[in-house]
Amino acid sequence: xxxxxxxxxxxxxxxxxxxxxxxxxxxxxxxxxxxxxxxxxxxxxxxxxxxxxxxxxxxxxxxxxxxxxxxxxxxxxxxxxxxxxxxxxxxxxxxxxxxxxxxxxxxxxxxxxxxxxxxxxxxxxxxxxxxxxxxxxxxxxxxxxxxxxxxxxxxxxxxxxxxxxxxxxxxxxxxxxxxxxxxxxxxxxxxxxxxxxxxxxxxxxxxxxxxxxxxxxxxxxxxxxxxxxxxxxxxxxxxxxxxxxxxxxxxxxxxxxxxxxxxxxxxxxxxxxxxxxxxxxxxxxxxxxxxxxxxxxxxxxxxxxxxxxxxxxxxxxxxxxxxxxxxxxxxxxxxxxxxxxxxxxxxxxx
Amino acid sequence: xxxxxxxxxxxxxxxxxxxxxxxxxxxxxxxxxxxxxxxxxxxxxxxxxxxxxxxxxxxxxxxxxxxxxxxxxxxxxxxxxxxxxxxxxxxxxxxxxxxxxxxxxxxxxxxxxxxxxxxxxxxxxxxxxxxxxxxxxxxxxxxxxxxxxxxxxxxxxxxxxxxxxxxxxxxxxxxxxxxxxxxxxxxxxxxxxxxxxxxxxxxxxxxxxxxxxxxxxxxxxxxxxxxxxxxxxxxxxxxxxxxxxxxxxxxxxxxxxxxxxxxxxxxxxxxxxxxxxxxxxxxxxxxxxxxxxxxxxxxxxxxxxxxxxxxxxxxxxxxxxxxxxxxxxxxxxxxxxxxxxxxxxxxxxx
Numbered sequence: 001x002x003x004x005x006x007x008x009x010x011x012x013x014x015x016x017x018x019x020x021x022x023x024x025x026x027x028x029x030x031x032x033x034x035x036x037x038x039x040x041x042x043x044x045x046x047x048x049x050x051x052x053x054x055x056x057x058x059x060x061x062x063x064x065x066x067x068x069x070x071x072x073x074x075x076x077x078x079x080x081x082x083x084x085x086x087x088x089x090x091x092x093x094x095x096x097x098x099x100x101x102x103x104x105x106x107x108x109x110x111x112x113x114x115x116x117x118x119x120x121x122x123x124x125x126x127x128x129x130x131x132x133x134x135x136x137x138x139x140x141x142x143x144x145x146x147x148x149x150x151x152x153x154x155x156x157x158x159x160x161x162x163x164x165x166x167x168x169x170x171x172x173x174x175x176x177x178x179x180x181x182x183x184x185x186x187x188x189x190x191x192x193x194x195x196x197x198x199x200x201x202x203x204x205x206x207x208x209x210x211x212x213x214x215x216x217x218x219x220x221x222x223x224x225x226x227x228x229x230x231x232x233x234x235x236x237x238x239x240x241x242x243x244x245x246x247x248x249x250x251x252x253x254x255x256x257x258x259x260x261x262x263x264x265x266x267x268x269x270x271x272x273x274x275x276x277x278x279x280x281x282x283x284x285x286x287x288x289x290x291x292x293x294x295x296x297x298x299x300x301x302x303x304x305x306x307x308x309x310x311x312x313x314x315x316x317x318x319x320x321x322x323x324x325x326x327x328x329x330x331x332x333x334x335x336x337x338x339x340x341x342x343x344x345x346x347x348x349x350x
Numbered sequence: 351x352x353x354x355x356x357x358x359x360x361x362x363x364x365x366x367x368x369x370x371x372x373x374x375x376x377x378x379x380x381x382x383x384x385x386x387x388x389x390x391x392x393x394x395x396x397x398x399x400x401x402x403x404x405x406x407x408x409x410x411x412x413x414x415x416x417x418x419x420x421x422x423x424x425x426x427x428x429x430x431x432x433x434x435x436x437x438x439x440x441x442x443x444x445x446x447x448x449x450x451x452x453x454x455x456x457x458x459x460x461x462x463x464x465x466x467x468x469x470x471x472x473x474x475x476x477x478x479x480x481x482x483x484x485x486x487x488x489x490x491x492x493x494x495x496x497x498x499x500x501x502x503x504x505x506x507x508x509x510x511x512x513x514x515x516x517x518x519x520x521x522x523x524x525x526x527x528x529x530x531x532x533x534x535x536x537x538x539x540x541x542x543x544x545x546x547x548x549x550x551x552x553x554x555x556x557x558x559x560x561x562x563x564x565x566x567x568x569x570x571x572x573x574x575x576x577x578x579x580x581x582x583x584x585x586x587x588x589x590x591x592x593x594x595x596x597x598x599x600x601x602x603x604x605x606x607x608x609x610x611x612x613x614x615x616x617x618x619x620x621x622x623x624x625x626x627x628x629x630x631x632x633x634x635x636x637x638x639x640x641x642x643x644x645x646x647x648x649x650x651x652x653x654x655x656x657x658x659x660x661x662x663x664x665x666x667x668x669x670x671x672x673x674x675x676x677x678x679x680x681x682x683x684x685x686x687x688x689x690x691x692x693x694x695x696x697x698x699x700x
Binding site (some may be wrong): 097156226231 | 360385401498506511565568569575578579580583585587589593596624625626635648650653
């Protein structure tokens with residue numbers, strides 16, 4: 001989407017791009033309303049407005065994290081969140097969660113606690129309202145920040161290239177993921193639609209913001225088409241994911257669920273090329289993360305695990321984020337997790 | 351290699367790490383001396399000193415680019431370059447090239463012209479002196495900068511993860527690639543060995559330096575183990591390269607050389623998974639780059655090429671860096687290049 005598009009044409013082309021993305025991801029045709037994760041910021045406002053203009057059924061879900069002084073007023077009965085919902089003629093489900101207290105009680109950072117609370121609220125609301133999908137406002141700038149975050153953390157390929165546009169297992173879809181922030185604001189300006197400004201995006205208290213303000217501008221200075229470059233990389237990662245999914249399907253069919261995790265015979269691992277084994281470990285850990293809410297694995301630990309497999313060192317244990325343990329023993333690889341506290345599921349993606 | 355290692359132990363462990371790398375890459379045992387690309391900076395000084403301490407046969411090759419006022423004195427008969435060679439008791443081959451004039455006459459940037467002149471000089475000297483390998487001083491910080499440069503440019507995976515440790519087809523080996531700059535300086539300090547400071551590394555006139563000074567410190571602030579994370583990513587890319595090389599070998603066997611380039615029947619392409627086809631295009635372009643000195647392809651152009659293949663649009667042409675053209679017509683994909691000016695070969699890597 002070009003920034004030189006006149007506003008009248010943007011009012012049509014922007015929702016059309018959103019519909020194109022929903023079609024490509026298999027979200028359309030709908031058999032139930034979409035639940036829009038609505039913060040009131042530019043991204044989710046543009047997403048809701050697009051669905052409204054496309055005539056698609058949807059409702060809003062808004063979580064007050066209790067972190068900003070102005071948040072209570074935003075979600076109050078006469079506040080901007082409910083006013084926007086009324087303007088579009090859609091339902092709006094609002095809840096309040098004391099994220100700071102949750103972070104303190106569970107020993108989490110504020111960002112992480114907010115993310116967990118938000119996804120739990122969204123899934124709860126989706127199920128209760130009978131919605132088919134949760135639509136998230138993540139856009140191309142978020143995607144690039146996500147890539148940088150993953151690069152910093154040492155995430156391997158293809159996960160390195162950032163969040164997915166669609167995750168049917170979690171009912172998540174991100175229809176704006178290929179649209180830069182500037183285009184979203186241009187659409188809202190063309191529509192004469194205001195949005196809420198979240199001041200916490202401006203501070204450098206969070207790593208995401210530090211990368212947004214400290215790194216991204218330099219990359220964009222060096223390559224004004226950096227959005228396009230990053231999106232091509234992201235698209236390549238999606239192709240690779242498809243490839244490895246098909247390539248590993250016969251091996252993954254040998255995985256058995258145990259009470260505390262997953263297990264796989266070593267004999268199924270050994271014939272694979274090393275690149276495939278490294279992927280397989282990552283996929284097993286992703287499955288553990290989905291079941292137990294553990295975090296992303298570092299590539300270096302996967303290499304160490306593979307080295308131990310070849311070296312016949314038994315028994316051998318490896319620790320992964322979220323308390324997951326991989327153990328090589330008795331002719332099989334077993335991944336186990338400590339019992340997860342309630343509400344920590346689905347913690348593997350932003 | 352840890353930074354807390356005492357200096358006496360570093361004097362042994364550092365050369366040992368260099369030897370380990372040379373063994374891993376199949377460079378040892380040697381049947382001819384190594385040619386060290388010697389700038390006089392910390393990296394190539396540490397490399398030469400390590401080979402000296404390992405008792406391996408080597409000689410130095412030094413190119414005066416004519417860009418810095420102090421360069422002539424550095425390579426003069428009593429200057430530090432020849433003095434260092436004499437101290438180690440090895441031959442030193444010195445040439446002068448007017449890189450600024452070369453850049454102007456060929457319409458290149460100074461960095462690019464310097465790189466072309468340097469690699470041409472090294473290969474010429476290697477062949478003339480009967481050396482088996484050219485050893486380059488690139489280290490882990492260079493590798494990370496290379497990753498960022500490739501990220502900015504939109505390079506696809508696995509090339510995204512940076513330069514190779516070894517390229518037998520070009521007789522290149524980079525034994526320091528997994529060692530951070532700080533460890534190299536610690537080794538030199540422990541050895542009481544001084545090195546030349548290249549002031550052009552401090553300016554922000556070059557993109558590499560801007561990323562080094564403007565982006566890398568932030569990434570290291572966010573993750574003090576970022577070197578390790580980046581090296582794991584790089585190792586994963588090398589595994590993927592091996593995997594794709596084996597996976598694509600049967601298809602690459604169908605490639606035929608034409609006078610102006612390469613050609614491949616469409617029938618050999620169509621049965622491949624899309625991820626494999628995208629790799630195959632990248633490999634064909636890499637072969638063209640090696641033959642004709644063209645540059646790295648953008649991932650987005652490869653996607654467009656693949657879309658055209660599936661859509662049966664014929665004839666269809668795509669432009670790649672360095673004037674390479676990919677053409678879909680007559681049931682085959684053909685890559686052609688305009689005649690290359692002399693001395694532009696091997697321009698695809700730093």
